[in-house]
Amino acid sequence: MKEFDYIIVGGGASGLQLADALGSDPYFADKRIALFERESQKGNDRTWCFWEEGRGKFDAMLTKSWDHLQFRGPEFERKVGLDPYRYKMLRGEDFYREYHKRIAQYPNIALHFEEVRSVEENDGKALVQTENGTFRAGLVFSSVSFEPVEKLMKPFPVLQQHFLGWFVRCKAPVFDAQAPTFMDFSIPQQGNTRFMYVLPQTPTEALVEYTLFSESFLETRQYEAALEDYMKYDLGNPDFEILEKEQGSIPMTVNDFTAADRPYLVHIGIAGGWAKASTGYTFWSTSQKVPQLVEAVKSGKPLKMAKKSKFWYYDRLMLDVLARENARGSRIFSSLFSSLPPQLIFKFLHEETSLAEDFQIINSCPKAMFIRAFWKALIRSSY
Secondary structure (H helix, E strand, O other), X not given: OOEEEEEEEOOOXXXXXXXXXXXXXXXXXXXXXXXXXXXXXXXXXXXXEEEEEOOOOOHHHOOEEEOEEEEEOOOOEEEEEOXXXXXXXXXHHHHHHHHHHHHOOOOOEEEEEOOEEEEEEEOXXXXXXXXOOEEXXXXXXXXXXXOOHHHHOOOOOOEEEEEEXXXXXXXXXXXXXXXXXXXXXXXXXXXXXXXXEEEEEEOOEXXXXXXXXXXXXXXXXXXXXXXXXXXXXXXXXXXXXXXXXXXXXXXXXXXXXXXXXXXXXXXXXXXXXXXXXXXXXXXXHHHHHHXXXXXXXXXXXXXOOOOOOHHHHHHHHHHHHHHHOHHHHHHHHHHHHHHOOHHHHHHHHOOOOOHHHHHHHHHHOOHHHXXXXXXXXXXXXXX
């Protein structure tokens, strides 16, 4: 069957959640849906973390969750409780396994393991070209962008959240299994915003990840050298083995990725600009936007998902600061976590705070940097 009502391109977090949402909704029971994924076995290619109150729909798949969190700055260390939140860790292979099992139960969804090479318009419909054939649909949802990236990366700054992580097993207890290290800025910054991120499953096993917010990437060996130094100098030089590695990058920008959308094509996930611009967090945002997208399809409303709320402007100022003064990121985040409860910061990052709470966040940031960014943004907007 090569004619579909909907085609989903990409079987990652956004594609699989959307496929499950369509398949489980009676409204779409008579619709023909195809999901195209390049790889039949993605393995444990990534780890997602997020926070939420109480139990959630992903709890049965979690590797671990915590009710405490640690933060380290150049001059302080803080361990705090998160109640009513829990910080949750979900590994890619567990997510893929569960969602593939769900999607296999929907008779109207066909799963194709083949690469999509292009999506174009043909007689008002989408023409999807893969390595094995041509398919048509009334609407395509794609987590892959077929536009040249450079066209979408204007006019605002673009940073990358890029990282390399090791799943390690130590012979002796090293980690505090009760509290992940959300950000450790005690490491050398070297002119960028750099931190370590530690997710302990047991006192001897953890994901240790070297993360940067910067414009350019490092050589693989540079990430690894930083991880080696952290294991040696910050974690007491334990005897350890590397069980797995993961590496990736997420664009951090307020540029409008939906500019690549067409009447027959809607981008989702990172390709749709669903990543939180100032942090790169995407999984939670995706879980919130998929139901919104489904309701928009059912109601016939416009499917443009990018909206300029007050949080868009906050993210824009933050990225302006980091783009001009990238080494100051540690100071900004240290100011927040040393003076505010993490619950307020998490609420702000979920874009749920009131104006009064926003003021608390803004007032805790280094003011001179943001005042300069504000005036520069104001001047640019006047042209």
